[in-house]
Amino acid sequence: xxxxxxxxxxxxxxxxxxxxxxxxxxxxxxxxxxxxxxxxxxxxxxxxxxxxxxxxxxxxxxxxxxxxxxxxxxxxxxxxxxxxxxxxxxxxxxxxxxxxxxxxxxxxxxxxxxxxxxxxxxxxxxxxxxxxxxxxxxxxxxxxxxxxxxxxxxxxxxxxxxxxxxxxxxxxxxxxxxxxxxxxxxxxxxxxxxxxxxxxxxxxxxxxxxxxxxxxxxxxxxxxxxxxxxxxxxxxxxxxxxxx
Amino acid sequence: xxxxxxxxxxxxxxxxxxxxxxxxxxxxxxxxxxxxxxxxxxxxxxxxxxxxxxxxxxxxxxxxxxxxxxxxxxxxxxxxxxxxxxxxxxxxxxxxxxxxxxxxxxxxxxxxxxxxxxxxxxxxxxxxxxxxxxxxxxxxxxxxxxxxxxxxxxxxxxxxxxxxxxxxxxxxxxxxxxxxxxxxxxxxxxxxxxxxxxxxxxxxxxxxxxxxxxxxxxxxxxxxxxxxxxxxxxxxxxxxxxxxxxxxxxxxxxxxxxxxxxxxxxxxxxxxxxxxxxxxxxxxxxxxxxxxxxxxxxxxxxxxxxxxxxxxxxxxxxxxxxxxxxxxxxxxxxxxxxxxxxxxxxxxxxxxxxxxxxxxxxxxxxxxxxxxxxxxxxxxxxxxxxxxx
Numbered sequence: 077x078x079x080x081x082x083x084x085x086x087x088x089x090x091x092x093x094x095x096x097x098x099x100x101x102x103x104x105x106x107x108x109x110x111x112x113x114x115x116x117x118x119x120x121x122x123x124x125x126x127x128x129x130x131x132x133x134x135x136x137x138x139x140x141x142x143x144x145x146x147x148x149x150x151x152x153x154x155x156x157x158x159x160x161x162x163x164x165x166x167x168x169x170x171x172x173x174x175x176x177x178x179x180x181x182x183x184x185x186x187x188x189x190x191x192x193x194x195x196x197x198x199x200x201x202x203x204x205x206x207x208x209x210x211x212x213x214x215x216x217x218x219x220x221x222x223x224x225x226x227x228x229x230x231x232x233x234x235x236x237x238x239x240x241x242x243x244x245x246x247x248x249x250x251x252x253x254x255x256x257x258x259x260x261x262x263x264x265x266x267x268x269x270x271x272x273x274x275x276x277x278x279x280x281x282x283x284x285x286x287x288x289x290x291x292x293x294x295x296x297x298x299x300x301x302x303x304x305x306x307x308x309x310x311x312x313x314x315x316x317x318x319x320x
Numbered sequence: 321x322x323x324x325x326x327x328x329x330x331x332x333x334x335x336x337x338x339x340x341x342x343x344x345x346x347x348x349x350x351x352x353x354x355x356x357x358x359x360x361x362x363x364x365x366x367x368x369x370x371x372x373x374x375x376x377x378x379x380x381x382x383x384x385x386x387x388x389x390x391x392x393x394x395x396x397x398x399x400x401x402x403x404x405x406x407x408x409x410x411x412x413x414x415x416x417x418x419x420x421x422x423x424x425x426x427x428x429x430x431x432x433x434x435x436x437x438x439x440x441x442x443x444x445x446x447x448x449x450x451x452x453x454x455x456x457x458x459x460x461x462x463x464x465x466x467x468x469x470x471x472x473x474x475x476x477x478x479x480x481x482x483x484x485x486x487x488x489x490x491x492x493x494x495x496x497x498x499x500x501x502x503x504x505x506x507x508x509x510x511x512x513x514x515x516x517x518x519x520x521x522x523x524x525x526x527x528x529x530x531x532x533x534x535x536x537x538x539x540x541x542x543x544x545x546x547x548x549x550x551x552x553x554x555x556x557x558x559x560x561x562x563x564x565x566x567x568x569x570x571x572x573x574x575x576x577x578x579x580x581x582x583x584x585x586x587x588x589x590x591x592x593x594x595x596x597x598x599x600x601x602x603x604x605x606x607x608x609x610x611x612x613x614x615x616x617x618x619x620x621x622x623x624x625x626x627x628x629x630x631x632x633x634x635x636x637x638x639x640x641x642x643x644x645x646x647x648x649x650x651x652x653x654x655x656x657x658x659x660x661x662x663x664x665x666x667x668x669x670x671x672x673x674x675x676x677x678x679x680x681x682x683x684x685x686x687x688x689x690x691x692x693x694x695x696x697x698x699x700x701x702x703x704x705x706x707x708x709x
Contacts (some may be wrong), residue, residue, distance in 0.1 A: 117577060240555050278391060
């Protein structure tokens with residue numbers, strides 16, 4: 077635990093390193109880099125879909141020797157936690173994808189966007205599906221998260237197994253959980269799920285049956301408190317009353 | 321490395337001799353199924369090995385018998401509820417699973433726990449490392465036919481589990497870490513007891529070193545078996561002691577910025593150049609001993625003060641993405657949290673160490689002998705909950 081000032085200086089220094097890395101990546105990949113983001117010593121880069129494999133090759137050449145993970149994101153808005161489900165059972169799907177704006181009447185003031193439009197994360201995104209992967213350099217001790225947009229209807233992208241053999245299982249997992257096709261993967265079969273399993277569980281429109289039967293168990297705790305809990309002091313007061 | 325090479329050379333030489341004598345041996349491949357229930361797998365992992373005589377031609381790993389869908393479940397839970405789930409990923413060092421998740425959430429909320437909380441976190445992190453790896457270094461013996469070490473392991477691991485239980489209330493699943501701090505302070509008399517337990521664990525490490533390290537059978541079965549070159553291991557995503565045993569000097573406790581107290585301590589990252597099963601065992605044994613020293617230092621330097629930062633009663637995490645990883649007993653464990661504001665995360669990617677550590681086995685098992693499968697699997701040391709999540 078160092079004092080505040082050197083810590084802030086350290087954060088600044090790491091951000092400079094990310095900036096340098098981003099510039100290096102941009103010169104190597106050219107216009108394949110279509111988005112980036114730097115936040116507290118971490119770097120996100122969005123790569124054009126066609127250049128996904130080339131990005132891995134360039135990263136490997138830039139001493140990113142360690143394959144950290146690879147997975148996907150489905151940016152379709154999901155409306156959880158949604159207490160309205162309790163008030164009007166059956167009105168809105170707990171994993172609802174397209175239903176009426178749920179947060180507005182839910183008793184919470186959230187910063188969440190109204191449902192229906194896709195809001196993507198750092199480094200942006202244009203499509204519903206994204207693949208994300210993280211690489212790390214054990215030489216330079218710096219990591220980067222790469223993302224690529226995938227097609228909404230037939231999501232597919234090149235495989236990384238040639239560059240990073242560790243991507244083999246990750247891509248199989250992403251394939252079964254999201255239905256992404258990894259072109260050129262030597263053995264793209266299900267990893268966890270039984271072969272006859274239908275559907276892609278981690279997609280947002282895949283219902284979680286346990287929650288259909290019994291909506292989320294934490295609801296009772298939340299209902300006791302008013303919706304104005306943004307200020308810690310205010311939040312503490314009703315909590316104290318509750319205790320008494 | 322030398323023993324495996326000798327074995328391979330003698331195998332090739334015998335085949336060459338057969339060819340010279342114009343003897344063509346009719347060999348038929350057979351399939352050997354290992355698991356899903358096998359003592360070497362710490363859970364339910366299945367290996368389908370195609371054998372040519374005593375050698376593995378190709379090995380397939382089948383997992384998923386214990387898949388619980390945590391990544392989906394995290395999407396329908398609030399942040400404080402999720403720590404209960406992720407306790408069960410690597411169940412031998414549950415507290416260590418909680419820490420990176422909490423740190424990632426704190427990172428998004430821009431909350432920092434007070435120093436005392438960070439030190440106690442580090443303390444329990446290292447205690448769960450000891451609880452985890454003491455089992456491994458005992459268990460490795462029993463896989464290779466030495467029964468005694470595992471009894472020692474269960475005896476001495478008990479001290480650590482009792483300590484964790486007395487402070488957190490949970491023997492295996494403490495669920496002790498909170499956003500902005502920890503649940504409770506340490507109980508009275510706990511520090512003295514912990515120091516005593518650390519002394520015993522060091523004694524246990526010495527005992528095992530005497531029992532196994534100089535043992536000829538143990539050396540013959542582990543030296544040169546399952547050699548992983550550093551660059552291969554890294555490209556497969558191997559981390560932790562498995563990659564340090566291949567000579568890569570990389571430990572996230574030292575190399576990654578972290579609010580935990582590791583940087584304040586005097587300790588050493590152990591590496592071994594060989595990359596074989598023996599090296600993996602040796603590195604883990606040294607790490608256990610190093611962890612006991614770290615616990616002693618943590619107890620001596622424990623700062624006073626509050627154990628919980630001010631956080632709202634109901635945790636809401638601002639929109640953003642955060643990645644946080646720590647050096648868990650099994651390797652690099654990380655959580656990639658995507659938040660869109662609100663009570664629960666939008667998406668959590670769990671990067672568990674064993675998943676990647678085991679993904680190398682199809683490559684590693686090619687060409688080894690049947691008894692070595694067990695050596696390699698137990699020396700890679702994985703927990704099935706950590707693979708299947």
